[in-house]
Amino acid sequence: MENSLLGLQAEAFSNGAARGVRYLKQLPDRRVGPNLSRLAELDPGLPEQGADVGDILDLLETVGGEGTVATAAGRYFGYVIGGALPAASAARALLSAWDQVADGLTGPSVIKMEETAVSWIVRLLGLPEGTDGAFTTGATMSNMALLVTARDTLLSRLGHERGEGLIGAPGLRIVASAEIHATVLKSLRMAGLTTKSIEWVEVDDQGQMRIDKLPELDDRTLVLCQAGNVCSGAFDPFDELGDKCNAAGAWLHVDGAFGLWARACSDTATALKGLEKADSWVVDSHKTLNTPYDSGLALCRHPHEMQASMAIGATYLPATVSNPANRAPEFSRSARGAETWAALLSLGRQGLEDMLSRFHGHARRISGDLTALGFEVPHEVHFNQVFATLPGAEDACARIAGHVQASGEAWFGQASWKGRQGFRISVSNWSTRTEDVDRLIAAVAKAKAEVMAPA
Incomplete structure (x- = not known):
């Protein structure tokens, strides 16, 4: 039977x-839509x-x-989703048949794959030796795991030990980029920290934190910055931020869901100078590495602090057995890190750099072609994001995006940035070819002509 x-x-x-x-x-x-x-x-x-x-x-x-929505197609330029590399997609299929729980007792081989993937990523991103972490369902849960770790560590240094709860705890200061991603704020609230008293730091015309506007820091401060502004793709000044945080004893956290991968590409790596000076980092495999969903990664240079905050501590679990539940919110979960292992193994260092360089090159070309069509791109192309608007007719941008979506030729969405209405194009799919960009630009040109035609 x-x-x-x-x-x-x-x-x-x-x-x-x-x-x-x-x-x-x-x-x-x-059609993409x-x-x-x-x-x-x-x-x-x-x-x-x-x-x-x-x-x-x-x-x-x-x-x-x-x-x-054909997000796996090369003509999808909406949210930073990416596709799924052949090896990663095949791995997910095989893993679903294995049905392994990511735990050393129930899935020893997949745990080895996850641990190997983490170590590869730490080296690829040039993070400090000893940095460790865990895979989560995505960047939001990775942010939460690390913000809880930062909260507990800062409070512990102030004499309020883990497990005492937040009632009666010393107040912590939160300093954040004025354009930090909304999911980081959600993660703060889930960590029991208020977003009402954040000390916001102004950003420049590229969306980067201005160091000259940074308040005085101290040892009860959590600083939130980002690698990859959601509209411009810009990176905060990690080198100077890291020095100031380290001197004050503050905790520096980097949300780099899609942008942290730029550190592994010679075209863009210099913009992330000083990244290694932070205390924690979030990166997402599905967004830029092109693995399937549920591949967030929380990385911490203080893994003992992370484990102190996240460890489950059940008496029936051997302390010597590797268990990601000791470094992440979830207890039982699928072996999602094995897909990242497969993706990295299929690309190698050079393949990863080539893919990231293609994203950057496509984005630069799209920016230039849109400018030639009369649009304005009010930022440098830092990585793979392009925000465009139409001078004198910003309200037409939403209709142009809708026209392209309805055509089925490509998909991207409307956006607003720095008080201007426009649309945002994200390049993050491994299968996007020059021909796909050709079709995108042609669809935008046609949409603009029809939307702006006299009634």
């Missing part, structure tokens, strides 16, 4: 994989008797597939 049941599972797995293959092969020619006309069919009512696997996959492939 058991062999028969496992045979059914294997057959279903193969059926689902075959449909996934069909979807991937259709991506170069399909979704078809929403049949979504109601996904709620046929919960049946009394279970449905056949083949029927479920039929519904999933047709109605479900039509309703997807």
